[in-house]
Amino acid sequence: MSNDHQTPGAQSLRRALHVLRTLAVDHDSGMSVTEVIASTGLERSTTHRLLTCLVEEGFADRDGKRRYRLGLEAMRLGFASMSRAPLVASYERLLKWLCMKTEDTVFLIVRQGDYSVCLRREEGAFPVKIFSTRVGDIRPLGIGVGGMALLASALDEDIIRIKSRHGKQLESAGLPSGIIDRVISRTRHKGYCEMLDTVTQGIAGVSAVIPEPSGTPFAAITVAGISQRMTTERRGELGQLLISALNEHA
Template sequence: MRAMNRPDTSGAQTVDRAVAVLRLLASAGESGLRLIDLQHASGLSKPTVHRLLTSLLQHGLVEQDEDTRRYRLGMEMAVLGWSVSSGRADLRQLCGPDMQALADETGDTAFLAVRSGYDTVCIERKMGPYPIKAFTVDVGTRRPLGVGAGGIIMIAALPEDEAELVFESIREPLRAYPNVSEPSLRAAVARAREDGYALSDGLVMTGVRGLAVRVSDAHGAPMAALSLSAVQDRIRPERVPALVKALEERRKRIERSLAGPGRRLR
């Protein structure tokens, strides 16, 4: 990252730096980050980070809390997100009813996540009636691929060479998650390939388990991960088959909707 502190002679370099800052803020969520946090996490100099933040603030892509002075993503980011092409923008709306039905049926919390580079991003969450909730992530939360059942199933869906590239790329970010080691993640991915679903046991939060299946688009390509999360006692081994069945039934319904009328999924 040291090379990024050289004089900015490239517009592309400025864009790369701005994107890195935005991704760090996305990972922090509503709590935001201080200038010094962004400086350390990005590896950029303090003047460079300040200059980027000033520009992003002017465009509404970033906002600063008047009390804490922390930075977080601005409303303009949401506006840009709403302008995404219809197939992806409608994904939350399309999956919402089936996710709520899944949450109601199982009593637990249902999540929908998509891949963004070497991260997963939670784009929807639906709560079931069970009184003890497992709020492992909020909508908009960004985590390295492999942290959680959704990320595991996404890696499992990749060809071997692409999966290896992911393992190499997330090695450093995984240091922030003491419950996740590369050997254990590789083993979880191997099991997910064999089983057709992913199981996460305390990877995100101690005492919480998750199950996930892959959602494919109309062409059979991986598009998202549909998952359930609950306290450990709720996802006991004897209950896993029923939960996986419920996930698979909702996955099939979602994929039929993605394929559209008159089309068949591969």
Template sequence: MSNTASTGGTQSMRRALALLRVLAQHQEEGIDLQGVMAATGLERSTAHRLLSSLLEEQFAERDARTRRYRLGVDSMQLGFAALRRTPLLDALRPFAQKLARLSGDTVFLVIRQGDYALCLLREAGSFPVKVFTIDQGERRLLGVGAGGLALMAALPDEEIASLYARHAASYAQIGVSSAALMKAVKQTRSAGHSEIVDTITPGVSGVGAAFRVSELTWVAFSFGAISSRLDAPRRAQMGALLRAECQAWAEDYLGQ
């Protein structure tokens, strides 16, 4: 194979992978052809050709009514397979155990999955009263829970507004208004970590911090404990600990 052909093939593969990332970022609402062109910088003919190939291979799907594209069933299958065992998850498990030892509290690892935060790991600390507010494999809307709030705070305001609008009824059902959510987001950005007090389970509080592990993927760790243990001074202390540990871990992981 010639170098020219090899280079061209690599370019096409990179474009297709970039396109899959764009579809993943717009999985909930979908994205039309114009949006794909704007997000990727591809010309119309190239974007259409790549999308057609992904449709044929079932790595993408198109809504017949809105003509918006989303990830297809085969993309989903790859994602589910990867979540069951990945080098990233293997690397994060001992880090979660370290955080549980340092804090003594329950540690949760969540990852953004569209409009939701999916719990990948849960590690119990040494403190006698355990907090199990979410199970491994369970998911919640972004902004709900310390980890989900930390993930949401990393999003642009306009994306948060769209997300809330899509799930306004669900947020209202748990007593979370748009104004309250944005206030919590701004406080999280200012402090560098999220804090929740009695918002999900009465008598339970938490702190969380989010960080990027790839171009597309954000994860968040959080501590959960009874509110009498995780009072305001300790929330600030544990938030600082979590920020420092997560930043150090991410720098080491991304620098490999």
């Protein structure tokens, strides 16, 4: 970390940022204190003090096995800077077109580790708006139709780990393991995800992942509206519309 032009008096801040960058490299599996020490070269007492502070402030997270990952506050900062990210810019016209076509609310959802984050929302002409999801909202994968679409696209072992780690939050949202498994199976069969009155009563949505030829999809587009509008037939139509639109855009 040596640099002839480092700002005097900022050593502690610089060390904390170095720890954050280190956690970001291995966010999915997490890192032990020993692994952070090996990667940063910091002393154990310094590393432990910085990690404890980062956890207290929400910039790092420690699980039951004492492994550290980026926390929600770190994610919020990262995604706050992405309002004009290449992904948003690339899909902005499609989001607006879907919004005009459906008259409902359209969301761009991305995956970050175990979580889904709303990057963009477009509101349609229908007078009843959907406020259950806002830009910057972060939820465990599976909570919300976009997060469920992304969860269904994950590897089976990844799904098992996420269900185990976030089981309490998923169950609190009305999503016990059995329901999640059924939704994932249906999503994989149809190619899109649909949820009705599951997380928020009176709200329904349809979501499909953005094709990712080089690996596992990390983003999805969702159309959401009040349940009365989202009949079985309309959900099917929206699902096919999303699949077609995303394939044409790819």
